[in-house]
Amino acid sequence: MTEEIRIGVFVCDCGSNIAGVVNVPEVVNYAKGLKNVVFVDEGKWSCSVDALSSMQESIKEHKLNRVVIASCTARTHEPLFKQTVKEAGLNPYLLEFVSIREQVSWVHMNEPEIATQKAKDLVKMGVAKAALLEEGEEIRLPVGKDCMVIGGGMAGMTAALSLANQGFKAVLVEKRPQLGGLLNLISTVSSDKELLSAEEIVRGQAKLVETHPNVVVYTNAEIENVDGYIGNYSVTIKSNGTRNNFDVSTVIVATGMRELNLEGKFFYGSDSRVVTQLELEGILKNNQLGDVKNVVMVNCVGSKNETRGCCNIGCHVSIKNALAIKRVNKEAKVYILYRDLSMVKEEHFHIDAAKAAGVKFLRFPDDRYPEVTKDNENLVINVYDILSGRAFLLSADLLVLTAGFEGDETIEKIKGHLKVSSNAEGFFQERHIKLGPLDFPADGIALCGCAKNPKTLKETIEEGMGAAMRVSIPMNNGYIEAEGIVADIDLANCNSCGLCWKRCPYGAIRVNENKEPQVVKALCKGCGLCAADCPKECISIVHYSDDQVLAQVEAALEENPADKIIAFVCHWCALGGVDMAGVSRLQYPPNARLIRVMCSARVSIKFIQRAFDLGAAGVLVAGCEFPTCHYISGNYAAEKRVNRAKKILAKKGFDPDKLWNIWCSAADGPKFANTMREMVRELHLAKEV
Template sequence: MVVGGGISGLQSALDLADSGYRVYLVEKKASIGGTMAQLDKTFPTNDCAMCIMAPKLVAAGRHHNIQLITNADIAIVDGQAGNFTVTVRQRAFRVDPTKCTGCGSCAQKCPIEAVDEYNEGTKIRKAIYVAYPQAVPLIYSIDPEKCIGCGICAEECKAKAVDYDQKEKVFEIKVGSIIVSPGFDEFNARLKPEYGYGVYPNVVTSIEFERMLSATGPYFGTVLRPSDGDIPEKIAFIQCVGSRDEHCGNEYCSSVCCMYSIKEAIIAKEHGGNIKPSIFFMDMRAFGKEFDDYYNRAKNEYGIRFVRSRAAAVVENPKTKNLMIKYVENGEPKEEEFGLVVLAVGLTPPADAENLSRVMKFRLNDDGFCQTGAFSPVETSRPGIFVSGAFSSPKDIPMTVAEASGAAAKAGTEITASRNTLITKKVYPKEIDVVGKEPRVGVFICHCGINIGGVVNVPEVMEYAKTLPNVVYAEQNLYTCSADAQEKIKEKVKEHDLNRVVVASCTPRTHEPLFQNTIREAGLNAYLFEMANIRDQCSWIHMHEPKAATKKAKALVRMALAKSRLLEPLENLIINVNQDALVIGGGVSGMVSALELAKQGIKVHLVEREKELGGNLRKLHYLPSGDDPDEYLKKVDQEIRANKNITLHLGTTVKTIDGYVGNFKTQLTDGSEMEHGVVVVAVGGREYKPEGEYLYGKNANVMTLLEFKGKMKKGEVKGDSYVFIQCVGSREDKFPNCSRVCCTGTMTAANKIKDKDPNAKVYVLYRDIRTYGFREKYYKEAAQKGVTFIRFDDEKKPVVEDKGGKIEVRLIDEDTGKEVVLRPDCLVLASGTRPEEGSEELAPMLKVPITKEGFFLEAHMKLRPIDFATEGVYLAGIAHSPKFVDESIAQALGAVARAMTILSKTTLEAEGIVASVDEQYCDGCGICVPTCEYKALEIIDNKKIKDKKIVDVNVGLCKGCGACVGACPAGALTQKGFRDEQILAMIDAALVEEPKKQEVKQ
């Protein structure tokens, strides 16, 4: 059972359901989606939140092994791990979900208005309502506190779904394990009266501003002031409202606010080019993967102003409704007027956290979040009950998704014996025979909120599509990827006897499988589908040229239609799955992945280049939480060596990897060979050695942070004064991003020094202190113990010189403008994290990309943080990006859950778009063979013609790239789904000059 239907609960449910388990997804609201469904965009890619989330919403809603139980709460949890009895209380919808079609006619006629919670009170809804247009399940419900029982909705409902007498349901469900993912609440900004929220109309919270930016929000994506509907010239973002604030009881950092404010400022700037955003902050905590790139882009490309100051107060001008912000910058009191103020509210525990804790019998921490351990980040205090997402600590979406998969892995381990015993197999209708029939094409054009509709004249493109040959139906949708749009596509296929479907929307990289599955449910072959990418290839890159973008969108639709007429049904080949796994890397991530896979009955080959396991964990020695990493390493090492499902390969590396998902073959440098179905990449990273910087390598008392911790562990540190320099080898031109762990590592070391000698002088030289989440307490602890913090500018780094064998550090204090001279006994360099050696060689073997810094690049930064684009290969730990031990463990467990979606099966369907050989024309020349990056081609004997060679295509290995087709001089190779005539038809369509027509008004 998964409790909570936000992105965390969704990911857990999908992973478990795809791994052979029956899942009950319980959500307290009437629809799933959580906070992510309210967001306009996501950082750092600026993807439309609904666009990337909708496929998961639809997948959960239509999954045959997920039962959605919405509008429900957990009442009682009895039993123990492996055998829980959960009592669920489901509130009455007053609408029969089996009858409601989601048409919305009831809400149109309802006379009673109420505050729209989804839009954070910026809009109104009716007493009978659905939370948002893409809601899953798309079932209306009646608000019992607002409904007056007039009966109008019941009269209006043609499906007779309204049932005023519907009662609350209480029922029991037997489950083996439970995942708790209730998410978080936003801080109540009224508790900070100095900012005027709830008093001044032009002071809004960050989540309200998200809705204001959204196409489905109160102003349809235009940035307007609530007081008068004008576009504000200047917008101020005030950080840390309800975070890092002991006065309101929330001393922790909420981890996400800095980045979402940068995102909101960028989007506001894109929506209104003349808007001037300013962000008032204390420390810019852009600690995630490529977050500093995003931060720098905001400053340098968008001109967003950053003011290092905690705003003291906001005062309204009663005549203009403008807002005066009072703040101190560089010691000087200032006042500045803005048209709109956005309060970056922090994350707090959900309102029902205490009740959940009481009912489910697990502990909360001092801040009211679910208590977890440093080495057990997804486990609650009660065995068999697991946790993920912001309920355990404030975190961003990528870490939430990784944790959700990690919780799914632990939940699956608990009930491994029941895998594949309670599931039902999805059955598709008999496929419609379209061979020889005239193409009948349906075209569905997406507004994508304002991602497309804000630039492209979608109604005009739709009308144009209706004029094109073989188009028998065309329509436009606000979000074509939503659940109701999927149902509509199926309906139109049947209603209009469609045998081809074209969707003009976003990218096929994320959405093509969704639409292919939809038409398959309607009886069409999945490959009778074509997409026109009028977002990435049109509206995004031509956002300031609406007429040109509209013209190009028509051309893209015209080209997609030209190809669609020539589409033909294709078949997916069934391939067998080898159910063993290869884990590359024996640090904490690799060890955890290998052990958890083994506990789920999987045979694992664990490969480590060193002669012993542990990786960077061997160098930590102590954690800020007080937990002992050495003891943990010893325990896991022993468990691995005792597990018969794990084969250790120490002191060796990967030499070659061939094959494809379900069927890989690997050779190691020690000569060992193994076959396996999946690969987990957990090769870790290494500490940067700053040779030639700050006297490192020249003075024995200058050392890196890890070296210093090692000396402390051995009792070899001596001295009365210490200087720590942050961001050594990080946030620089060659390595522009943050290494995430250094600030907290420094706080840990500084506190250790002070614990040992309270009179020791400790100085931390920094640019921003990035002790995010609950790690903020270590920063506060250091300050309270007397550690001195001195901020320097990145253009004026500290200067370190050797003065007769003594260390001298000189720098300009950015807060005072004065020079500071320090003469420490020991200089500690908080040096950054670098990718592990060998990553660049491993990446091409696996056909996976790496970032400019050399870390491995995941399939999608937000929603596929553990997957690669190469199916069957997964990612965990520092190989992905720098992170803490608990985060590496969570991601390692997540890789297990993702791997089990493959290894739980005996067969898989291979992609139908592959190369094929016409034996009549192939002369076996072999020119095509070296062009294939995936080694899918080989020369074999022609069985039909003696002494003649031909090329054979391994469809399991083939990725449909088409390189071989282009290389073949005889034209013997054909790319299914991209035949020559299909491509030529698209080219011809691209060259057609569109007749001039009157513009259709939007």
């Protein structure tokens, strides 16, 4: 492709916001002299409707095939300009955005000349990159309308039913002979102020699931193999002894949880009078309580310690079951030994009700669990009650342990099949604990219910519905679409070292039978971690290729490199911080030339090295504050790489202290401005650039 590069540069005044500081006509004149630039325009408000249409006319009139816009910030206005050039018939990936308001006029308000010089540099960098831009395209992957739901408990059943009701096909895979999961083992569920029969809930829901024409249920089923990704999973299961193969487009994981094994704790396993809450549920369900006289419950057994958190439901369950025992046997003495009572909103009425029924609560210290001994075969519990400041000796003919929970035993297998991860407690790890609670990093696999962490029935049902929605979106659209900023692997140089597919946070790089990595473009988010790490430099990122970034570095350092800092900033938090400094009009030294990357993980050592080779005074790598990262963990990778770069720089005779990094939040304007001041001071830079 040897078409002539015709770049149009549009410089915005932003009223007086830019033009009041930066000498825009001078920048316009300067841009006119840059290589490949055939048209430059100054606009009072480039984002106004009339300016946008005149921009479209200019593109057509001057046959522009690259556009550089120098105005506010890409974070807010890039989509608008992309849309504009697209409407003018230009591929939106041929647009480069230069920020001369947030990065120039607003932060160097008192130095118009220096600001103008910096604006020129930034435009030059933009033009240099623009010349190398290539067309890109949104990537679409077809997605069918069937989903496999793994786990037939309440979460899985709810998810399957929700999908089926929308007209999708759900394949429900349950390892036990019948649907219902944990609910099958328990007697009652407390809701508002009434008690519901777990059996009735299961029966009702299972009937809906089993009779729905859009649901296929496999019980006694084990998953033998899952292959593929969103849109094309092929699954092999063994159900009731027969092997089945089917294809689905999406997957929901709802494998639930199980009680911790308490073998050996408090005589559990060796004395039949010691049971878990779940076992007590069974006893209650089957009316096998007998005439127990003294019941002691110990909460938080195996939970809230170094290895495991709060089980979330133990307090409710123990109180509910204590009341149940009292209902069966009014004379029984029931003690609940607890650490904290975690009862929210109006749930304290459960505690009041239990106390009214005569249940006694003793609170033991976190580091002093009750001791259980045997005195002539009697179980004796020695507990220290914080609240009265004294110890009590209780005897028990039933000792109930409120055990913590862990993920289902099938979790390891499923992790392997779906290439997802779990945490130390044996629960699946969602994509983002706050904003991606029902997703795995890879598109098309959702997560719900107690497979994620222990939760109440209501929460489980809500998650089931939510997970169904997550996979419904691509199934309803019939495709999944991704932005064109993706990785591209040149297999000619690849030696199949495996770094890329091991490190990709989204599982977007698959390896084929020839050990060749393949990018599933629909899954790739374009962070660039693979490209920066690839030892053979054979991975390129659309819109952020090595050539393009290096062109910016070179353009920036063409003049006075010894006064300049090259700052690589991630699009999300670091640029957010830069913009925040701008909005807040924080004034800082103008030495830095910012180069935007999608993620700090994109910054390869090569970029840093080139900047120093060209005589840069310093290099800054700026990414999201830990643990926030738009790409799961890119900033961690970047930090490691910066440390590695320092060693390499030192070996090559550069001062590693000239390489800086900063991890800031989108609200950290002051932090960015301070870093700029510090760098200029520490690197002894002149203010004049």
